[in-house]
Amino acid sequence: MQKNNTESLRQRTLADEISAEGIGLHTGRQVHLTFKPAPENYGITFRRTDIPGSREIPALSKFVVDTSLATTLGRDGIRVSTVEHCCAAIHAMGIDNLRVEVDAPEIPIFDGSALPFVRMIQRVGVAVQRAMKEFIVIRRPVAVGDNGKSARLSPSNSFGMRCRIDFKHPLISNQVIDIKCNAFNFCREIACARTFGFLKDIEMLKNAGLAKGGSVENAIVVDGFSILNPDGLRFADEFVRHKALDAVGDVLMLGHPLIGHLDLDKSGHALNHALVEKVLSDPSCYEVIRATPAEMARIETTLPAFKAAEVLV
Numbered sequence: 001m002q003k004n005n006t007e008s009l010r011q012r013t014l015a016d017e018i019s020a021e022g023i024g025l026h027t028g029r030q031v032h033l034t035f036k037p038a039p040e041n042y043g044i045t046f047r048r049t050d051i052p053g054s055r056e057i058p059a060l061s062k063f064v065v066d067t068s069l070a071t072t073l074g075r076d077g078i079r080v081s082t083v084e085h086c087c088a089a090i091h092a093m094g095i096d097n098l099r100v101e102v103d104a105p106e107i108p109i110f111d112g113s114a115l116p117f118v119r120m121i122q123r124v125g126v127a128v129q130r131a132m133k134e135f136i137v138i139r140r141p142v143a144v145g146d147n148g149k150s151a152r153l154s155p156s157n158s159f160g161m162r163c164r165i166d167f168k169h170p171l172i173s174n175q176v177i178d179i180k181c182n183a184f185n186f187c188r189e190i191a192c193a194r195t196f197g198f199l200k201d202i203e204m205l206k207n208a209g210l211a212k213g214g215s216v217e218n219a220i221v222v223d224g225f226s227i228l229n230p231d232g233l234r235f236a237d238e239f240v241r242h243k244a245l246d247a248v249g250d251v252l253m254l255g256h257p258l259i260g261h262l263d264l265d266k267s268g269h270a271l272n273h274a275l276v277e278k279v280l281s282d283p284s285c286y287e288v289i290r291a292t293p294a295e296m297a298r299i300e301t302t303l304p305a306f307k308a309a310e311v312l313v
């Protein structure tokens, strides 16, 4: 078992604020995004700066209002969409407290992966806070699914995932990834995996006034037998890696970093959120623990230390 040092069990925010600009996938407009440090025990929040007086929206399951094309948070009728790649980076990098501000109804899509968000976090660095982290530890298996799709969480001593996809498409078909979702593996194996779409679906979305910013600049675009991106794929199985990335973001909505094993078979945002809701609806399925060394020894976790040097992207 890996020894946990006390610093790796303390809450983290960013050392300073940092901003970036990028296109919104659906509006096609330039969007300004800012990460701001937050006090300990604050959690992760999103706020629309283009709407005066709008309240912060916590990244929690009860504020998820739509999972159809992306994960959308909402409060008082105000929405922030496409939060999942940003949330994946925040979760995987061990950030507990952060204010995310955006001047549009969606988070910029950047290159369609989580890498730009990881780089924002790395550029400014993390600040270790005094309070100990809190984790959600899965105590009993919980599963949801229908029509051959399933999502399951079961007890484990760290955050791991097995994710499988099976598209009826010659370039994608059956792909599986098994991964321990620590910061190092996330950065090395899945952070740069891009979202993907089929050309016919993208054209349909554009006709419906959506995906105005969608292009090979921010997604893998697939037609009948080829990938339209001039530089091809970043991994042969980039598609399933991206599904794993989405899931790391979606389970942030549990409200705490996860200690449990996630099994996903042809799952997506809607099923991932159904799983999160089912877990939270039954307190016998989970336990929220304060990460004192004694508690961490009790659950025999093998969490890695979140050392900046571990993460090379």
Ligand SMILES: [Zn+2]
Residues within 6 Å of the ligand: 084, 085, 195, 242, 246
């Ligand atoms: Zn995605």
